[in-house]
Amino acid sequence: MHNLLTDPIIRIRLSGIPAEAARLSLPAVFATLMHDEIAAFPALRPHQVHAWHMFLAQLGAVALHAAGRGDPPEGEEDWRGLLRGLTASFAGDEPWQLVVTDPAKPAFMQPPAPEGLDTFKGRIETADDLDPLVTAKNHDLKSAQALEAELDDWLFALVDLQTMEGFLGAGNYGISRMNGGFSSRMFLGLAPPGGAGAHLRRDIRMLLDMRAALLADPAFPGYRAERGLALVWTRAWDGAASIGLEDLDPYYIEICRRIRFVEEDGRLVARTAGTKAARIDAKAISGLTGDPWAPIDQKNGKALSLTAAGFGYRQLINILFGENNRPPPAARSRALDGSNDDLLLIARGLARGQGKTEGFHERFLPVSPTVAGAMGVEEKRIRLGSLATTQADDIARLAKILRGAIAIVASGGRPLNEASKDDYARADPFIRRLEQHADTTFFPALWARFEAEEADNQDAAKKTAHAFVETLAREARTLFNEAADTVPCASIQRYRARARAERSFNGRLYHEFSFLRREAPNQSSLTEATDDELDSETAAR
Known part of the structure; x- marks a missing residue:
């Protein structure tokens, strides 16, 4: 039900004047982005933008590598075939459907629960309440307000939750791509001229280009070069077992929570269950997963965290040029940029404290090719x-x-x-x-x-x-x-x-x-x- 591969679930606004509204399937989103024709996703909240971009870039790179292709296609049917090829063993496209009534099968970003949903005691009735953004006593941003949420509201909140969330008490473990439960997954990258599509195309190519170097780098886990688990939600999870990094593709798209969408009276409701362990067994590596957008603290062997200070000049000096730090591949210029135009350095992150959010921080810095090139030397x-x-x-x-x-x-x-x-x-x-x-x-x-x-x-x-x-x-x-x-x-x-x-x-x-x-x-x-x-x-x- 609500198949992302075939159903026009995702609202977009096309580039151009006037900005035309449309609804697209996920393959159509990829195809339209490859033409750089999407100006906005109206349901995408500001703090979800980098989660959605990273999800699309990882998914695109994984699909292209699995198919033995080196360049992103531009047609919707091509993308549909690439994505479906990742889940060929599921004839009903279950891993791409928002709702799957059989809990023994996966749904999109929702792992199979062969034992059924009896242990899924938690209920989340609004998309904004599913989102990992922690509000402070409803003073700054009201919570649980999206009573009439559409499907893409739920989609973006789910991607954000499963790929960006931290630790929120016993049974609620965070993702592997950050250095601790109260840390955050930072985004630092260069974007070429153009819109979201130009940026996505660049980053998909970057991921494909750096894959071999990532696999060979001893600083990062020993991922599987071929046939590693990439879509983590396709594997059953009883809440107790963790997956070792050695079983994963280097660009694995993870999940951190047991959750299943159900429909009640025509509305989506999320049912949740706690876990006894994190889904990915990565505590020992402190976020050093080879995340292409995560800056690294080389001295202490961990991914850098964003603080409440955000991206002021002092913080960026440390992130970009700190003696013991290293900017991520996405923030270094590469030959594949293919032009002498200025780039845009984008820094984003949701600073997280213990049981609280310390602000969403975002900064854009125009960067010349000379400076961008220097980042990688x-x-x-x-x-x-x-x-x-x-x-x-x-x-x-x-x-x-x-x-x-x-x-x-x-x-x-x-x-x-x-x-x-x-x-x-x-x-x-x-x-x-x-x-x-x-x-x-x-x-x-x-x-x-x-x-x-x-x-x-x-x-x-x-x-x-x-x-x-x-x-x-x-x-x-x-x-x-x-x-x-x-x-x-x-x-x-x-x-x-x-x-x-x-x-x-x-x-x-x-x-x-x-x-x-x-x-x-x-x-x-x-x-x-x-x-x-x-x-x-x-x-x-």
Whole structure:
């Protein structure tokens, strides 16, 4: 019932103006994506986008490899044949149907339960409640609201659950492709110009291209080169047995929960059962499964996790250029990109805590072919990391100067070494704004500086580095002026406090960044005044 291979279940919007709506089967989705004609999946929620992309890329690569084909086809019937070929032993297409009444047979992303559904005591009645997104007391995103959900709402929630979920208490184990139950499966990859279809085509080809290297890499499990289990939901699961990695295809599409869809009064309901063990026996490898989109912590031998800090410039410096880290294959340029156009670096992830969600994080960074190519060359990646660290240090130095100047104002004009923790804390909102401003310009400046160095144009590289600091220094000065007028300070002391703070700001700024002196603004009379003059003026007030 509701066969993904034949039934038009998935809602899409086609590219073009106006954006035409349609409903497609899964093979038709593949075919339309190969023509890059899908603009959107209306039922796909933002935090589900990368799960759906990875599912399609893995499924496409597995199907093509099994058929001995090296290039994705463009026709719906071709794709239907490829997908059906993965489950040839199921004459009724059971592994592709959302509902299969016989529990001894698989359904889509739902493993067989030969013992029946008597132990499936849990009930989930809405698609959004099936989704792994944990809401906080319904404050941010309401849960269990999709009472009139359509089939693709359930489909996307099921894919997200089975391929992205973590540990949620006894009997609810998480996926193998992350480094712990409270971790997350991060997505980091390069997308070519175009839409979701162009990105999918690139990643399917990438998976096929890197398959042999993955199988030969001793850092990852010893998967089966041929005839490994790829669609994990096709194998029966009693909730106690785990599958060893050595039985799997390197691009296996996993499931982590025992679940079966049933129809009641014309509506889907999910019945669930707990398990005594994780479906994939992978605890010992801490997420090092060879996931093509997962960055790696090489020092500690595990997949990197996303934190609540998301993808700020400091976090991306660590992920992309960290000394002990390695970006995934999907984030490194490859010859198969086939053009000199800019690429888009996409970072996505749902940060997960213990029994909570710490935000869905997403970032898009345009990347030139020069920079993208450097990601895959260790010597150049290290050089990028060195430049990134230098820029981050410049930001930290400016923040320290700004924080000190604001602390002087808040203290009423006392020397820095006499300012209290509370005085320094007054600067926190302004430092956050400086960091936000720096974040917007950080990577364009980094790419430009690296490209100038690659072209052996040291003059341009120096100008780019100076321009980055000059822009931030102007912003820091603007923030200082605002803070000097607004942070709490006794009115009788503000004149002296501001003058001393401004003098400190300018003195430290030009000491740290001497090249800024050539563009130094006219100094105010307050800055030039002596302490005695300032004290006299304060007394007069």
